[in-house]
Amino acid sequence: MSSAFDKLARPVQKWIRQQGWRELRDIQARSIRTICETNADLIVAASTAGGKTEAAFLPLISQVLDEPFDGIGFDLLYIGPLKALITDQAMRLEGICQEAELPVIPWHGDVSQSIKTRALKSPKGILLITPESLEALFIRRGLEIARVFGATQAVVIDELHTVLDSERGVQLCSLLTRLELAIKRPIRRIGLSATLGDMDLAKAYLRPDAASSVQLIEADGGEAELRLQLRGYVSGDEDENSPSATDAIAAHLFKHLRGSDNLVFAGARQRVEIYADRLRELCEREHLPQEFYPHHASLSREHRDFVERRLKDVAKPTTAVCTSTLELGIDIGDVTCVAQIGAPFNVAALRQRLGRSGRREGQPAILRQYAVEAKLTSESSFVDRLRLGLIRSIAMIDLLLEGWCEPPKPEALHLSTLVHQILSVIAQRGGASANVIYNVLCREGPFRQVTTEVFANVLRAIGHPETDLIEQSGSGLLLLGKTGERLVEHYSFYAVFQTPEEFRLVVDGRDLGTLPVDNVLAPGMLLIFSGRRWVVQEIHDLEKVIVVKPAKAGVPPVFGGDPGDIHDKVIEQMFAVLEGDFKPVYMDAVAHTMLEEARAHYDQLEFQANNIRSLGEHTWIIATRFGTVKTSTLALALRSEGFLVEQHDGFLVVEAGDETPDLRMVLARLSAGYTGDIFAGAENLITEKFHVYLSRPLLELDAVSSRLVPGLLPGMTSRILQV
């Protein structure tokens, strides 16, 4: 401990002693040495509550105290993806900074204007901010950026893994570049991250120009013992005497989770509502106090805070039935067990979820996986017979145990976010030449895949008189057009991601939460929401408000969503499960029977000998053996040839149209080199917030860079034809 401890400033050492810490954690000691002895960028990777924040800030605060930079401005910048995280971290840092007499400024949408105004007047200390609020500073106070961050020594990016290669991550990367350009020097970057399978892409994200010089400090495994059970349930065979799969799972959860803190990941908000409703009913029927609560993003902040407080409160046993809202972010303490209903979409999330349990010394991490599969009849489709949900659950558990998880996706063009950043640079500078914008965003910033030609086409699209986001002045300077000005002026501009339109659900003047507008509702209709039952009283279309009152029955609403994106490796593992004969020890008898059924049917379809199987004269099943991106590319190519195509994990069901040629002939043609128009299959190309301003060719380019791989079609189809 001594050598690392000795490097810290006096007030920081004093704070550590006050905490009664006997020693620094390994990642903290290593991080202190790296930060004090080098100027390197750094990633600190450890699980939640692993002491990452202190690992970064103890030495950084020491440097600010011992070697302050000349000039004014915030000394340190922290960027967090959630408001709640910023509030939490500000409280933790205040403890350390009180001793050091350094101000700590939390800055997000819920922080009062007066705190922000005061902080901007004399910026110093640590600024904790969201990417969106930082964006707002660039747009509203573009000319003050150099003054506000003139003395900034380092920027700490929390939950780095959640922003990697997302729209928000590209925005943040762009803002960091623009920050360094504004103050005309690099700022040390420190990323705090969960441990990922492959950290190289995280390094490249943190410092694109010098990924290899980014230092990595990773916590040693030291993982808790894992206890695992996968239970199978058959749905659709309920009669008066046997309960439905949902009731059976609810009863099992009720019996095993009551009395402790747990998280039940139900996969979709609608299922969260269904299970929370059943569990509440079970408590009422047994005259027991309520301890099961729903938690998802459409529920009011008030209700979510209540559930989070109950989880933190050790005196009240609480099980949250939830979506990924409780996967990351604020610390809710240790939970006894994590349950997962239905197959998850990716291994990375499964690992993150599991990390919420087994954190206390000597306690195992417990995962209860529930797989629901349809009852088989003579009419059942091959999808039901292959039990793809169960197979995916097994494949994902296998990969989890191997320590694998999905790497961040390779970089896409991100043209929607590019449009946003072009407008932002123009607003920041009050006008800029095309050349300057290209240098800032595409040469120095994150849009490096964008060629000058594509960039010019983007400018043309958003400068088109009908789009009118930008216009050119006589001197060649690019300025905001009328529409562009209106867009940038409104606060809704700062976020780069799209959000759906919603109704507010109100009872007695209090907000219950929100519902997507595509729910068809009328007064008198019954609803399950927030774990309780309601009847719709009034609908105000203009104000987007629905007034409800309590009721005795109800149905859960539809929340919608995007199709999941399953990685190639997961599909590969699913085929290994179908083709293997091992019997996972963690499964119950029902799950074993289902696995046997799946394997028997897989053999019967003879996919080991042939990837293409005819079902009658006009229908085929193709085993693509690829993940979502590649499989949907092939689906689109076949649709553009006139086939009707249905997509499943690693499989396509293809039906001939009226005048379609033979499937094998088409696949052979694709394998010889694809020349067709993949978009003739009519794909919706407006998927991101600023896509509406781009031209059709640019949208196709953007889709091909991120969601489709037509270039791989020849290779894929020859592999499919080979077996």
Next chain:
DNA sequence: GACCTGCTGCGGGCTG
């Protein structure tokens, strides 16, 4: 066939 995240400036009314 899914989930999550975020937001400024101004003016009006009220309190001390």
